[in-house]
Amino acid sequence: MHLVSNPARPSRPAGDFIEFVERFDGFGAKTEVFEEDGLSYYVNEFWTSRQRQAGRIHEISYRACFKAQLPGFFIAGLSAAGDTVHDPFMGRGTTPIQAAVMGRRAVGVDINPLSVLLTRPRLAPVTPGAVEARLGEISQAGAAAAPDPLDGDLLEFYHPETLARIKGLREWFARREPADAIDDWIRMVALNRLTGHSPGFFSVYTMPPNQAVSARSQRRINARRGQTPPVRNVTAIIARKSRSLLGGGAHSASHRPDLRCAPAQHTPHLADASVDLVVTSPPFLDIVNYADDNWLRCWFAGIDPAAVPIAMHRSVEAWTAFVREVFGELARVVRPGGHVAFEVGEVRNAKVLLERAVRDAVEGLPFAIEGVVVNLQDFTKTSNCWGVSNNKKGVNTNRIVIMVRK
Ligand SMILES: C[S@@+](CC[C@H](N)C(=O)[O-])C[C@H]1O[C@@H](n2cnc3c(N)ncnc32)[C@H](O)[C@@H]1O
Incomplete structure (x- = not known):
């Protein structure tokens, strides 16, 4: 375990979270821990869609959104009340809204102008x-x-x-x-x-x-x-x-939220070292036709869908280069000792393990990988057959790379 050194804040032992994950048995199963290709994996059912904590405020549709329990788990474990939580790919705003629900300051960007329109109203007080x-x-x-x-x-x-x-x-x-x-x-x-x-x-x-x-x-x-x-x-x-x-x-009005339409890799409006925690999931390797998928929403909101430069990366190499650029910016905005929880999901039937690409992407940047947290959706069905290396089919997982800003 190492202690975070930031004299401006109470020390938060960064190792504690991984210890917590390792000992977790909240749903009756023990965490499976193993090393593969130099990464430490922690596998369990850490949250479940049956949990009611998420709240109805999240219930709007957005492509590739995660469930609110995912940011909820990391916000609870890796930040404190009043901390600033950022999502550079905020989508429908699951992270900023959950951050506000949990008494954190919500900031976020997305290249899709619809994202702010979908998120901002749910952080303002209306009845x-x-x-x-x-x-x-x-x-x-x-x-x-x-x-x-x-x-x-x-x-x-x-x-x-x-x-x-x-x-x-x-x-x-x-x-x-x-x-x-x-x-x-x-x-x-x-x-x-x-x-x-x-x-x-x-x-x-x-x-x-x-x-x-x-x-x-x-x-x-x-x-x-x-x-x-x-x-x-x-x-x-x-x-x-x-x-x-x-x-x-009941409403989750946030204290001074800051949500913008901007690329994840260029956020000059965020001050250096101003973010305590990032919880995010980037665009994956699939090819999304933004204009086709969103033509109706864009018509209604007066947006030209052809002008929205959504990132699309066909190869792992191109994706890694993009993610590296984003981490260059996160290295600036996340305070030393702050964390990034980076969800990479399951791509191409788990044949591509993007957590390894993330490791390559952060090489030489001031981030240390603490582990990969893997949430199994239905642990009871899969606990006996799980293995990252054997690529068992039919296992629905979230895979989150946990990093600390050095
Ligand atoms: C997997 S989704 C994130 C979904 C989000 N976690 C949620 O719960 O709604 C990825 C998001 O990245 C956004 N995106 C793609 N390229 C981007 C870029 N260069 N900068 C910022 N956002 C980008 C997309 O518009 C999309 O909203």
């Missing part, structure tokens, strides 16, 4: 009552929906009356930029209700809005299912989802 009052005001305003070049496409998803409502909302937000906290909230909920498979969404049956299908595919889905878009009550849907997210009023 279901204020949301409902504003929805009433927006309906009263009844903005006339101007013709839109995408109308033909949009009518594959929406009844004309529903589309008029959605366009009214869209115009309301465009007129009132910058949004106040209540408009910001309503736009976030609307972004999440745009499309889906049930009457809780504005659209006829389709895919969720983070994987929106093209109008042409939707035409085929409509023909196959014999469906036409029904009228939906946009206001009631937003009010209902707001009440659900707010869980009856």
Whole structure:
């Protein structure tokens, strides 16, 4: 065990967390510990999706998001109340929101402009009552929906009356930029209700809005299912989802959050050594077609999807070089003794072990790897057959590289 030396803060024995992970038996199983290729692995069910602690405030859809229990576990073990927790790939904001829920200061960036729109409102204090009052005001305003070049496409998803409502909302937000906290909230909920498979969404049956299908595919889905878009009550849907997210009023307003649309590798707005903990999961090796997946959300939010430079790395080498650049920036913003929990997931059926690429990426940078924490989703089924080297199939894991800033 080594002690962190930062005279400005109470010393936090960095080794304690790994010891805690090693002794963990919270769900009745012992942690399996082994070394492979120079890395120490700690395997157990450290958190479970059955845990209720996450809270409804997280329940919005985003591609490749992690469950709130993941950042919750590392925030609890590697930071203290009032600490600053950063996510340079914040996505739907799982880390910043969980950080705020746990009394930490939330900061984060993402290259996707939708990310701030989805996260910021859930860190500001709003109430279901204020949301409902504003929805009433927006309906009263009844903005006339101007013709839109995408109308033909949009009518594959929406009844004309529903589309008029959605366009009214869209115009309301465009007129009132910058949004106040209540408009910001309503736009976030609307972004999440745009499309889906049930009457809780504005659209006829389709895919969720983070994987929106093209109008042409939707035409085929409509023909196959014999469906036409029904009228939906946009206001009631937003009010209902707001009440659900707010869980009856409890809210995770964060102290001075700082969320921005920016690349992970260039965050000059964050001061040197200002971050205590990073919990993040980078884009993986798969090729994501951002513009295709997000065309509807981007239309609604007035974003040009073709202008969003989402990182895509086909080879492990290119990915490693990208991650190295990000760690160059993290070396600047994370304070000595602070930690990074870097989730690399399972790629190509665990044939590619990205934790090894992370090790290569940080070589020569002021980070020491303390271990790789592997969370098994269903430990009972797999505890007898787990082995990183034998690549057992069907094991759903999160793999998190734990590093300390030297
Ligand atoms: C695996 S997702 C993270 C999901 C997040 N943990 C959550 O729970 O929603 C990776 C994120 O990286 C973002 N991204 C891709 N390239 C980026 C870059 N160069 N800088 C910052 N964010 C980037 C993507 O927009 C995406 O939101």
